[in-house]
Amino acid sequence: MASINDVVIKIGTVNGTGSxxxxxxxxxxxxxxxxxxxxxxxxxxNIQGLPxxxxxxxxxDGYSCRSDRVDMMVAMNAQTYARDLAEVxxxxxxxxxxxxxxxxxxxxxxITIIGIPLSKMCNEHFDGARARILMKNIAYVGAIAALLxxxxxxIKSLLEETFSTKQHLIASNMEAIHLGYDHASQNFPCPLPxxxxxxxxxxxxxxxxxxxxxxxxxxxxxxxxGAWYPITPSTSLxxxxxxxxxxYRVDPETGKRTYCIIQAEDELAAIxxxxxxxxxxxxxxxxTSGPGISLMSEFIGFAYYAEIPAVIFDVQRTGPSTGMxxxxxxxxxxxxxxxxxxxxxxxxxxxxxxxxCFYMSPQAFDLAERLQTPVMVLxxxxxxxxxxxxxxxxxxxxYVPDRGKVYDAEDLEKMEKFYRYLDVDGDGITYRTxxxxxxxxxxxxxxxxxxxxxxxxxxxxxxxxxxxRLLVKWETTRTMVPDAEIRYSKFNKAAILTLGSxxxxxxxxxxxxxxxxxxLNYCRVKAFPFTAAVREFIDQHEVVYxxxxxxxxxxxxxxxxxxxxxxxxxxxxxxxxxxxxxxxxVVAGVLEEIAKGRAA
Amino acid sequence: xxYIAKPKISHPSLPKNQLGLTTRDYEGVVxxxxxxxxxxxxxxxxxxxxxxxxxxxxxxxxxxxxxCSSKTPAYFVSQAHGFNSVHGRMPSVTTGAYAANRDMTYxxxxxxxxxxxxxxxxxxxxIRRNLNMCYLIxxxxxxxxxxxxxxxxxxxxxxxxKGLPNQQEPIDPASAALALGATYIARSFSGDKEQLVPxxxxxxxxxxxxxxxxxxxxxxxxxxxxxxxxxxxxxEFYKHVANIDYIHPSEEIKASYAEGDAMPIHLHGGDTxxxxxxxxxxxxxxxxxxxxxxxxxYNAGEITTGLLYVNDERAEMHxxxxxxxxxxxxxxxxxxxxxxxxxxxLQSRYR
Ligand SMILES: Cc1ncc(C[n+]2csc(CCOP(=O)(O)OP(=O)(O)O)c2C)c(N)n1
Ligand code: SF4
Ligand SMILES: [Mg+2]
Numbered sequence: 001m002a003s004i005n006d007v008v009i010k011i012g013t014v015n016g017t018g019s020x021x022x023x024x025x026x027x028x029x030x031x032x033x034x035x036x037x038x039x040x041x042x043x044x045x046n047i048q049g050l051p052x053x054x055x056x057x058x059x060x061d062g063y064s065c066r067s068d069r070v071d072m073m074v075a076m077n078a079q080t081y082a083r084d085l086a087e088v089x090x091x092x093x094x095x096x097x098x099x100x101x102x103x104x105x106x107x108x109x110x111i112t113i114i115g116i117p118l119s120k121m122c123n124e125h126f127d128g129a130r131a132r133i134l135m136k137n138i139a140y141v142g143a144i145a146a147l148l149x150x151x152x153x154x155i156k157s158l159l160e161e162t163f164s165t166k167q168h169l170i171a172s173n174m175e176a177i178h179l180g181y182d183h184a185s186q187n188f189p190c191p192l193p194x195x196x197x198x199x200x201x202x203x204x205x206x207x208x209x210x211x212x213x214x215x216x217x218x219x220x221x222x223x224x225x226g227a228w229y230p231i232t233p234s235t236s237l238x239x240x241x242x243x244x245x246x247x248y249r250v251d252p253e254t255g256k257r258t259y260c261i262i263q264a265e266d267e268l269a270a271i272x273x274x275x276x277x278x279x280x281x282x283x284x285x286x287x288t289s290g291p292g293i294s295l296m297s298e299f300i301g302f303a304y305y306a307e308i309p310a311v312i313f314d315v316q317r318t319g320p321s322t323g324m325x326x327x328x329x330x331x332x333x334x335x336x337x338x339x340x341x342x343x344x345x346x347x348x349x350x351x352x353x354x355x356x357c358f359y360m361s362p363q364a365f366d367l368a369e370r371l372q373t374p375v376m377v378l379x380x381x382x383x384x385x386x387x388x389x390x391x392x393x394x395x396x397x398x399y400v401p402d403r404g405k406v407y408d409a410e411d412l413e414k415m416e417k418f419y420r421y422l423d424v425d426g427d428g429i430t431y432r433t434x435x436x437x438x439x440x441x442x443x444x445x446x447x448x449x450x451x452x453x454x455x456x457x458x459x460x461x462x463x464x465x466x467x468x469r470l471l472v473k474w475e476t477t478r479t480m481v482p483d484a485e486i487r488y489s490k491f492n493k494a495a496i497l498t499l500g501s502x503x504x505x506x507x508x509x510x511x512x513x514x515x516x517x518x519x520l521n522y523c524r525v526k527a528f529p530f531t532a533a534v535r536e537f538i539d540q541h542e543v544v545y546x547x548x549x550x551x552x553x554x555x556x557x558x559x560x561x562x563x564x565x566x567x568x569x570x571x572x573x574x575x576x577x578x579x580x581x582x583x584x585x586v587v588a589g590v591l592e593e594i595a596k597g598r599a600a
Numbered sequence: 601x602x603y604i605a606k607p608k609i610s611h612p613s614l615p616k617n618q619l620g621l622t623t624r625d626y627e628g629v630v631x632x633x634x635x636x637x638x639x640x641x642x643x644x645x646x647x648x649x650x651x652x653x654x655x656x657x658x659x660x661x662x663x664x665x666x667x668c669s670s671k672t673p674a675y676f677v678s679q680a681h682g683f684n685s686v687h688g689r690m691p692s693v694t695t696g697a698y699a700a701n702r703d704m705t706y707x708x709x710x711x712x713x714x715x716x717x718x719x720x721x722x723x724x725x726x727i728r729r730n731l732n733m734c735y736l737i738x739x740x741x742x743x744x745x746x747x748x749x750x751x752x753x754x755x756x757x758x759x760x761x762k763g764l765p766n767q768q769e770p771i772d773p774a775s776a777a778l779a780l781g782a783t784y785i786a787r788s789f790s791g792d793k794e795q796l797v798p799x800x801x802x803x804x805x806x807x808x809x810x811x812x813x814x815x816x817x818x819x820x821x822x823x824x825x826x827x828x829x830x831x832x833x834x835x836e837f838y839k840h841v842a843n844i845d846y847i848h849p850s851e852e853i854k855a856s857y858a859e860g861d862a863m864p865i866h867l868h869g870g871d872t873x874x875x876x877x878x879x880x881x882x883x884x885x886x887x888x889x890x891x892x893x894x895x896x897x898y899n900a901g902e903i904t905t906g907l908l909y910v911n912d913e914r915a916e917m918h919x920x921x922x923x924x925x926x927x928x929x930x931x932x933x934x935x936x937x938x939x940x941x942x943x944x945x946l947q948s949r950y951r
Contacts, residue, residue: 032951205951206947206950206951207951208947208950216943219936219937220937220943221937222933222936224700224928224929224936225696225699225700227692227695227696227699248937249936254924254925255922256922256923256924256925257921257923257924258923258928258931258935258936259923260699260921260928262695262696262729264692264725265721265722265724265725268692268721268722269689269691269692269695269721269722269725270692271692272685272689272691272693272695272696272722273692273695273696273699274696275685275693275696276683276692276694276695276696276697276698276699276700277697277700277929278696278700279683279697279700280661280696280697280700280701280704280929281700281701281929281930282699282701282928282929284696284699284700298686299685299686302685302686392944393943394940394944395937395939395940395943396940397939397940434929435658435661435681435697435704436658436659436661436701436703436704437658438658439656439657439658439679441658441681442657442658442679442680442681442682443681443682444673444674444681445682445683445684446682446684447684447685448684456674
């Protein structure tokens with residue numbers, strides 16, 4: 001297979017052996033050659049000992065989803081030899097450590113098997129058990145560099161950046177790179193036909209994970225209070241926020257912090273802290289995952305009814321229950337949309353990649369404060385923890401936070417009396433006050449029945465008046481949330497409708513289907529409730545394939561429920577095995593439906 | 601249930617505080633609790649305390665969970681902001697509120713059910729953080745609002761109205777708070793306003809977490825013969841160990857405290873409390889002594905009241921976190937992000 005810049009490398013190692021930095025080095029080097037890359041972690045819920053994989057998709061075409069094949073397998077974990085071998089595409093290759101005799105398992109005549117004595121070389125050249133293990137990782141990067149023709153100078157400069165303060169490490173790492181590189185070049189025909197070649201497609205781009213981008217977004221949004229309880233895969237979001245804050249949020253005069261991160265005792269408390277802080281006027285958020293949403297639900301309903309802003313990031317993982325904590329899904333759509341008992345519904349945002357994680361962070365705070373309600377940003381493990389190539393993030397200096405309808409001291413001074421839940425403007429959004437601002441601003445916040453004036457009630461009409469006004473607000477919400485991304489190709493009768501991290505797979509699938517003369521239009525919803533354009537889009541088509549990553553077609557359910565979309569039109573295409581969706585499964589799903597006689 | 605606004609008749613004879621307000625200005629809506637409920641007396645003591653402390657009503661945040669006790673924030677200081685949250689979770693809301701605005705005064709009202717069962721986790725962790733708040737538990741040994749089930753503070757042998765006496769070990773909030781490192785721990789009785797008001801004042805002025813465990817009988821479900829949280833039982837067995845007088849910063853410490861049983865304690869904010877020991881040997885600044893006292897007196901069947909423990913040395917939550925003095929909610933947005941140039945620069949590591 002002679003292909004340039006279209007190759008998938010998968011590296012199988014043991015968790016805890018420090019391969020992440022070596023894999024990152026390889027991924028970065030290819031990116032610096034100007035070639036688009038996608039980096040995916042497939043890791044276990046374990047700290048040490050279980051198998052883990054990192055996949056680098058080199059994609060000259062700039063696709064962003066997981067690939068559906070493996071061209072080069074680096075099999076560093078004997079536990080997984082059999083399955084790693086089986087995964088390699090015919091014509092591909094497998095690299096293994098030939099320090100020991102080749103396992104009988106490693107036998108396939110349709111692929112090239114490449115043995116490099118990694119352990120032997122590293123044991124001869126380096127001292128200390130830990131160093132030998134780490135250098136072995138670097139040595140396989142060297143071998144891959146030779147086989148794929150990755151620029152050694154770029155690798156060297158990356159090492160120089162990483163170890164700028166530890167000069168000796170640059171030399172030893174380069175030595176390990178050369179061990180692998182030289183052995184491969186001397187013993188195998190390098191480079192292989194499927195290889196990497198410099199191009200100019202990564203300028204103005206970065207590679208980043210969604211949690212880091214969201215943490216950065218929260219800092220730029222002016223969030224001052226973050227409360228959380230650690231849970232995979234959301235933990236690195238707060239870690240990122242903390243890192244950025246420790247750099248940019250320390251008062252130069254006093255050395256004191258202009259942010260407060262509270263590690264809560266559980267998610268029941270984390271959301272309580274967010275509500276307390278938001279009630280008091282701070283931009284406040286919590287990152288979590290499915291189990292955390294379950295625990296937060298009572299307070300989410302409280303915030304809906306008492307009308308308190310809150311920003312919640314749900315980095316979704318595979319459920320139900322503990323499920324597969326290190327695998328991805330979009331399985332919390334319904335539990336978030338309708339979190340809590342009673343009639344509640346909540347604003348959801350669906351970023352598709354780390355760029356949208358960043359830009360939707362300030363947007364989430366704006367909406368939460370404008371609408372005085374919880375806003376949940378639903379990302380997932382694939383977006384949150386994997387490495388995505390995105391256009392460099394930009395900050396609009398003219399951004400001013402939308403703090404919503406808040407009466408300040410001056411407004412209150414002029415007023416006869418303030419009532420918290422009075423719909424002055426007729427859009428269902430009432431005015432609030434912040435505690436401690438003015439004596440006239442005081443009101444009593446409660447989750448029990450209240451009148452539009454803010455008083456306690458058990459009177460039917462008074463109760464209903466308020467919950468009906470919340471429906472008016474819901475319709476206002478529909479006009480304020482980000483609109484869907486819609487693409488028409490031709491006059492197609494059929495379309496794909498999807499959300500979040502399915503975007504890359506769907507767009508790649510559209511290209512592939514196009515090549516097979518199947519033209520589909522495209523709609524990616526970015527928020528719940530659904531905008532008028534989504535409804536219109538569905539109305540325009542005879543068949544709408546609803547692509548999502550859960551078993552129960554939750555997005556489809558929301559469409560039917562929220563905008564009364566015609567359910568006969570909505571054909572579910574579901575992917576829910578815990579691995580990120582890829583284009584192949586979307587293509588196969590669509591073709592299967594067409595074969596069954598469904599319109600294309 | 602509707603609220604009848606109390607007619608506001610300002611009596612010229614009513615004493616005014618330094619803000620020119622009278623106790624009427626610190627009242628709330630009419631209570632809907634049972635006549636004789638201990639909680640109403642605690643409300644009255646709270647009104648007195650915040651009035652005497654000259655707290656500006658709108659700078660007070662009244663926080664609560666769910667229960668009869670948790671309803672009471674509506675019954676005092678209508679001009680203050682109230683947050684009646686969900687069952688057992690007042691501490692987390694207060695933590696967030698305090699994180700956002702450290703300039704306000706936070707008074708949380710909870711019940712023994714709210715704090716010692718469903719909310720025990722939050723109670724514990726608010727203490728660990730040394731959250732700067734006054735935390736009142738209106739302790740009646742039962743769940744009043746759900747009609748009289750035993751709470752975790754019910755004593756062994758205490759009889760319910762119907763059924764068998766409690767046999768489970770009680771959780772004593774004061775002992776628990778002491779074990780967890782609370783920095784101000786007091787206990788009192790709803791029927792002893794004279795003791796209670798200064799204890800609440802001290803608790804509000806103390807920098808850090810202050811617990812006031814108030815035995816507050818439930819007349820409807822736990823005031824009968826055989827209950828250890830009844831008015832009669834409490835009156836019979838409760839003992840003062842160390843009471844306090846709160847000294848306003850503008851007042852001089854009167855020299856009338858006899859050596860040995862009076863001990864002035866200077867609080868962080870410049871206020872002073874003077875400890876009046878009833879038990880002359882008792883030292884409430886010693887955690888070990890407080891443990892011993894609580895254990896011994898409990899075993900003797902006594903209800904120990906007064907200021908049980910105080911430590912004004914430990915840093916409260918914001919100090920522990922090195923947070924800026926300005927309330928976070930009031931920081932201008934311009935200073936909260938490093939701008940577009942810096943964003944460009946910081947991304948070099950992702951290239
Ligand atoms: C999640 C949840 N579970 C149960 C209840 C029902 N409930 C309301 S008040 C209460 C107990 C209150 O007891 P306590 O805190 O001692 O207050 P009291 O009424 O005795 O003052 C319970 C169990 C609730 N409101 N929320
Ligand atoms: S039930 Fe008990 S606690 Fe509740 S109001 Fe009545 S007396 Fe008070
Ligand atoms: Mg109770």
